[in-house]
Amino acid sequence: MPPVHRAGTGAESKDPEYAGQYRLEARLGAGGMGVVHLARSASGRRLAVKVVHAEYAEDPEFRARFRQEVAAARRVSGAFTAPVVDADPEGSRPWMATLYIPGPTIAEHVKRSGPLPPDETVQLAAGLAEALRDIHRVGVVHRDLKPSNVLLAADGPKVIDFGISRPSDSELRTETGQLIGTPPFMAPEQFQRPRAVGPAADVFALGSLLVHASTGRGPFESESPYIVAYQVVHDEADLAGVPDELLPLIQRCLAKNPEDRPTPDALMTVLRAVRGPHPPAPRGPVPLVPQQRTPEPHSLPGGRGEQAGGVTDTHVKAGSEPAPRLIEGMKAEPERVGDEAESVLGGSVGGG
Known part of the structure; x- marks a missing residue:
C-alpha cells in the first residue's frame, strides 16, 4: 500500500505543502494533535516531519509543550533515538523533522x-x-x-x-x-x-x-x-x-x-x-x-x-x-x- 498523498478533499487538502524548506511528499500517519509526513532533505535523506494541527498552533500552552518536546529530543544522542534534523516550534504551524527510521515498533x-x-x-x-x-x-x-x-x-x-x-x-x-x-x-x-x-x-x-x-x-x-x-x-x-x-x-x-x-x-x-x-x-x-x-x-x-x-x-x-x-x-x-x-x-x- 503506497503512502497517502496530500491531494484530495477534507483534512488532507488542508495539509501544508512545505514545513520550512522541506516539501511534504506523503502522509505517514495522523493523530489528534498533528500529522506526520514523509519528506526529503536537499541531499535526498528521508525525513519524518510532524506538523501540528492549525487549531493547536493557537494554544500558548501547547506551543510551550511542543517547544519542550523539541528541546528534549535534541538533547538525546541519535544513537538511541530518531535524531532531530530541524524544527520550528515558533512557526504558524509548528513542526519538527527527524530522520526516518525503517522498522516496526x-x-x-x-x-x-x-x-x-x-x-x-x-x-x-x-x-x-x-x-x-x-x-x-x-x-x-x-x-x-x-x-x-x-x-x-x-x-x-x-x-x-x-x-x-x-x-x-x-x-x-x-x-x-x-x-x-x-x-x-x-x-x-x-x-x-x-x-x-x-x-x-x-x-x-x-x-x-x-x-x-x-x-x-x-x-x-x-x-x-x-x-x-x-x-x-x-x-x-x-x-x-x-x-x-x-x-x-x-x-x-x-x-x-x-x-x-x-x-x-x-x-x-x-x-x-x-x-x-x-x-x-x-x-x-x-x-x-x-x-x-x-x-x-x-x-x-x-x-x-x-x-x-x-x-x-x-x-x-x-x-x-x-x-x-x-x-x-x-x-x-x-x-x-x-x-x-x-x-x-x-x-x-x-x-x-
Missing part, C-alpha cells in the same frame, strides 16, 4: 510475529538500558516508554516520542490534577505523585515493556484503564512466561518503590553477565519499504498510538490522592484515530 512486531525469543529479548533489554542511560544523563525523563514507542531498527532499538518527556531543568509543569501516559506502562508514582516523577519511572516502564516483548501481554492487564492503574499501584505483576534469565531483573524493575529499582548502569552490568562476553550483533526485523507499503508513522518522536498490553493509550485525569481514592477519581478519555488510540496531553502529539 515492538507493538507491531509482537502483533504481527508474536513474542520475541529469549535471546532477542535479552538483546532488546541491553539496548534499551543503554538508551535510558543516554536519555537520563542529559537530564531527560521520557515518561512514556512503551512498545509503540520503541522501534526495532537494524542497528538496535530506538526510543521515540518525547511528547510528554520532561527535562529536569524545565519550568513547565503539568496542570493541577492532570496525569498522562499509558496505564500498563506507567509507574506507581505516576498515578500517585505525577509532579515528582523521576528516571526510575522509565525503569519501571522498561520492565513492563520487556514482559510485553517476551510474552505478548503486559504484566498488568484489563480492559479498563482504571483497573490497570489500580493493579500497577497495588498488585504484583503477572510474570508468567518471562524468560528465566530476565525474571530477576524484571522483578527489580517493577518494584513499587522507585528507590528499589536499578539504574540503567546497574541494568547494563547485569545484562552483560546474562549475555556473556561475546553478545550477538543487533538484528532487527526486515525494514519496511515505503514504496511497497505505508511507512510507519513511528519514525518520529510521536509514534503510533497503538493498543498495547490489552489497554488503549489513555488520557487520564487524576489528583494526588492516596491510591484507592485516586482510582475512583480517574477519568479516562481515549482519543481514537481509525482503529488506533493515542495518548494526548497539551504538547504531546501521540500518533503523529
Whole structure:
C-alpha cells in the first residue's frame, strides 16, 4: 500500500505543502494533535516531519509543550533515538523533522510475529538500558516508554516520542490534577505523585515493556484503564512466561518503590553477565519499504498510538490522592484515530 498523498478533499487538502524548506511528499500517519509526513532533505535523506494541527498552533500552552518536546529530543544522542534534523516550534504551524527510521515498533512486531525469543529479548533489554542511560544523563525523563514507542531498527532499538518527556531543568509543569501516559506502562508514582516523577519511572516502564516483548501481554492487564492503574499501584505483576534469565531483573524493575529499582548502569552490568562476553550483533526485523507499503508513522518522536498490553493509550485525569481514592477519581478519555488510540496531553502529539 503506497503512502497517502496530500491531494484530495477534507483534512488532507488542508495539509501544508512545505514545513520550512522541506516539501511534504506523503502522509505517514495522523493523530489528534498533528500529522506526520514523509519528506526529503536537499541531499535526498528521508525525513519524518510532524506538523501540528492549525487549531493547536493557537494554544500558548501547547506551543510551550511542543517547544519542550523539541528541546528534549535534541538533547538525546541519535544513537538511541530518531535524531532531530530541524524544527520550528515558533512557526504558524509548528513542526519538527527527524530522520526516518525503517522498522516496526515492538507493538507491531509482537502483533504481527508474536513474542520475541529469549535471546532477542535479552538483546532488546541491553539496548534499551543503554538508551535510558543516554536519555537520563542529559537530564531527560521520557515518561512514556512503551512498545509503540520503541522501534526495532537494524542497528538496535530506538526510543521515540518525547511528547510528554520532561527535562529536569524545565519550568513547565503539568496542570493541577492532570496525569498522562499509558496505564500498563506507567509507574506507581505516576498515578500517585505525577509532579515528582523521576528516571526510575522509565525503569519501571522498561520492565513492563520487556514482559510485553517476551510474552505478548503486559504484566498488568484489563480492559479498563482504571483497573490497570489500580493493579500497577497495588498488585504484583503477572510474570508468567518471562524468560528465566530476565525474571530477576524484571522483578527489580517493577518494584513499587522507585528507590528499589536499578539504574540503567546497574541494568547494563547485569545484562552483560546474562549475555556473556561475546553478545550477538543487533538484528532487527526486515525494514519496511515505503514504496511497497505505508511507512510507519513511528519514525518520529510521536509514534503510533497503538493498543498495547490489552489497554488503549489513555488520557487520564487524576489528583494526588492516596491510591484507592485516586482510582475512583480517574477519568479516562481515549482519543481514537481509525482503529488506533493515542495518548494526548497539551504538547504531546501521540500518533503523529
